[in-house]
Amino acid sequence: MAQDEAISPVEGAAVLEALFHQSPTGLLILDTELRILRINLTRPVLHAAPPEQIMGRHVTEVYDLSAPGEVEAMLHGVLEGGTPAQGRLVGVRPKGAPGPEYLFSVSASRLEDAQGRILGLLTEMLDVTEREKVDARLRVLGSVREHVGQTLDVVATCEELVQAVVPDLADIAVVEVVDAVVRGEEPPLSPLGPVPLRRAAYGHRGGGDQIQAHPVGDVRALPLPTPYAQTLTDLKPRLVALGPDTPWLAANPPRAEAIRASGARFLITAPLTLRGTVLGLLSLYRTDQADVYDEDDVTLALAVAAHTALCIDNARRYTREHAIASTIQRHLLPPHPAPRTTVETAHVHVPAEAGGGGGFDTFALPGARTALVVGEVAGQGIHAATTMGQMRTATHSLAALDLEPDELLARLNDTAISLAQERAALPPDDPMPLTGSCAYAVHDPLAQTCTIALAGHPPPVIAHPDGTTQIPDLPAGPPLGTAEGPPFAATTVSVADGSVLAFYTASLLHTSPSPDTLQRVLAHPERPLQDLCDDVLYRLRSDIRHGDVILLLARTHPFPADQVATWHLDHHPKTVATARAHARHQLVLWRVDEETTYATEMIVSELVTNAVRYGTPPVWLQLIKDSTLTCEVHDSNALAPRLRHAKTIDEGGRGLFIIAQLAQNWGVRYTLDGKTVWAEQTLPPATTARPQQRA
Incomplete structure (x- = not known):
């Protein structure tokens, strides 16, 4: 700026007065000892005492700072180096004043005269309390949306919620879920009566042991009249100040004792509700008297509860579908196959987490022969279980015609194609197309042979009485549900009496430590079949299982x-x-x-x-x-x-x-x-x- 355009001392003084009397930003002038020389009077939050009691005092004597040592180091650094400090977040409260702590963005610049002599600091303090609260709430909501609902398990979802809201939204968080919902049953409609709730998750800021009203896993109804029960009655949140004279605490002595022991001062109860049904209750506590909940926190709690309720309902539906699918599959599988004169069987069935479409069967055929079947269909849940039931029924019907294994698979494939066409006509959101695999074998004890045909299925392992094992070279055949592909082929192999035939699903190979695990176990075919099954089971890895693990063992015996x-x-x-x-x-x-x-x-x-x-x-x-x-x-x-x-x-x-x-x-x-x-x-x-x- 040119010399003739320089601001005069009079103008400079006017600008300074305007800043200190009209600026919305808090301004302080500090001397080189960090004593306050002047303060912006438009920011009453910065001074609870009259100005004359503030001037000349050290900044830490006037304000309670969240990190006083760090603030002093920053200010001294500006004085010594001359480089301004920008936007340092500091919690500030007037010295000894009650109430909440305010967040300020603090910036400081060094003041020098014309000769370069250091006069002190100009400190700007921008109140960002509300902005930071909004950002903190957005972070909590983002964390909940990102981390809650990662698993299709009701209790795990509640634990994820607690981890996401403590300590940013609450010092203590409790999630209670209607007990029927945990089992996958339909949630009750509001208003909720004396329905048992399960304490699904609990968390608090300090970690470690903490006095709780009830342990996690405890099931009981909420007593009346309390904010918890009222929230589940009208589905409206409650913001409650807690104190020794709170009247409703007498209705729930265990919670009253836990609240007193934890030092909780404020409570928000929010219903976990979806489409008029009640899934549970979220309770949030703060223990700091100065950290008061407000209506914006209630709004956030409702948003968090709404997202969690949707995740819990998804997990509930999955639990229900998994239970139905498991029940269907359990009734379809032969738990205790009828004893055969020439074939002794044992099996292992480890269902997929979502309920797979695997199945196995053994049944008698004319001429003292025995059919051995292992297969699975693509997909999981009810659709896969019911489809496997249809395929099992078709297999029994075709086996009654006494077809050769390759011809049976060809006709079973026609059935699968027909079912797939019916499924394709359903709405677009129907599950994946119908495909499957199957191994069908017929053991003839009189001829001492086993005739095997495969449809996209791994070949069996044959353990001979002398301890040697063999994987016969069999045509794999196309998967079931395939309209095009090579024809199915049957192969007859000699099976001596006392041999063990092992049929399995592909998941067993994927979860075994090595591809030859099954062969190593079967190298001792004289052991009881169930021991062999258990030995294979104990070697499986549980970290990667995308389908049903099924192992069917059959030991052959001579016909009298x-x-x-x-x-x-x-x-x-x-x-x-x-x-x-x-x-x-x-x-x-x-x-x-x-x-x-x-x-x-x-x-x-x-x-x-x-x-x-x-x-x-x-x-x-x-x-x-x-x-x-x-x-x-x-x-x-x-x-x-x-x-x-x-x-x-x-x-x-x-x-x-x-x-x-x-x-x-x-x-x-x-x-x-x-x-x-x-x-x-x-x-x-x-x-x-x-x-x-x-x-």
Whole structure:
């Protein structure tokens, strides 16, 4: 500025007077000893005492500062170095004055005369109390929105809330949730009566042990009349000052004792509510007499409670859906498979956290054979569990047709595609498309073989009696629900008696410490199956599990030689009588009752007649006495017999109709060298072969 444009002393004095009498910013002039020489009289918050009692006194004698040592160091630094200090946040309260602490943004500049002599400091104090409160509230709300609701667990959500609001919004926070909500049940409507609430989370500024009215996990109703109960009655928040004479404390002695012990001075109660239903209650306490709650804090508490209520309801819905899915899955899975003469089974099932779509099954097939099934469908929760139930029903229905494993999977895949098309027609927010995997195997103890087909599923592990293990080289096959892809293929492997077959879901491999964990465990196949299952289970990692972990073990045993009889028959009409005689003689040896024996003779007669009349040699008859009595007739003609109703004047055509009336079940099984027509009959309990007892 040019010399002739310089401000005159008179003008400078006028500017100074205007600043100290009209500026909204607090101004102080301090000498080199930090004594107050002048103060802005427009900021009464800075001086509770008259100005004449303030002038000449050290700044720390006039104000209680949040960090007096740091403030003095800052001011001395400006005096010594000359570099201004900008925007230092300092808590300020007039010395000894009651009331809250104010936040000021403090800046300081050094004052010098024309000769450069240091005169003191000009200190600017901008009241940012409200601004900082708003910022603090926004930080609390942001923290709640970021951290609350990270898990789909009601109690964990409440714990996240406590961690987010203590100590920035409250010195003590308590979250209580309607106990039915914790279990996933529907929340009650307002007004809330004497409904039990579970103390789900508790936190306080100091950490460590603290006297609580009730321990976390305690379940009890809120007593009346208290602000807690009133808040859950009308769903309106309460801001309450606490003191020794607060009348409603007498209605709740445990809380009164905890409040007195903690030194709580102020309370906000906010309802955890959603769409008119009551999920719980949030209680916030402050212990500092000067740190008073206001209506803005109540508004913040309501916003925090609203977000938390939504998260709790999401967790509740998940808990409910998980419980339903687990119940469905539990009823679908065979908890105690029926004992088999030739197959001993044990299993491990570790459900996914959200309830997966895994399943397994074992069931009897004609001819003393056993079907072993393990599979899973994509997705989690109710949809996955119900879909697996549909697939399990379809598998049983297809198995009743006595299909080969590859043909069964092909038809099961058609079912999955049909279900997927139905699902695709549902609203866009429906779960993921239907896909799945399956391993289907049939163990034949008479041939000592196992025929296996896979649909996008890992192959089984076979542990032989000598301790060696094998993963057979099987075609993987396309996943279920795939319209295009290579055809399914079945592979027959030899399985000696005493071998262990291990079928599993892919999640077992992902959670095992190493890919060969299962093989190492199965290297000792003589151990009890449940011990082998437990050994695999104890080795699993629990940190990464995205689906159901299922392990199905099956140990093979020989079929009793005296419970099966086979005869090769000549290919001419007279062989029918011979076959009936063989059957009657064998049933007498087995002590089968006369009624069953007569029915079996009729079945043998009709089956052998059809084989001789329409089939081609060789022909053989086989009777198998297990839990049922099975009659099988084999010939080399692949042409299938057909059940039809003969007319009155027809001379034939009633054979299979008669068999269908006499037998519990009948069917046709095709082989590479022809077909086998079989019929099953129920045996009285006294003649049923008892499955061998295994350790």
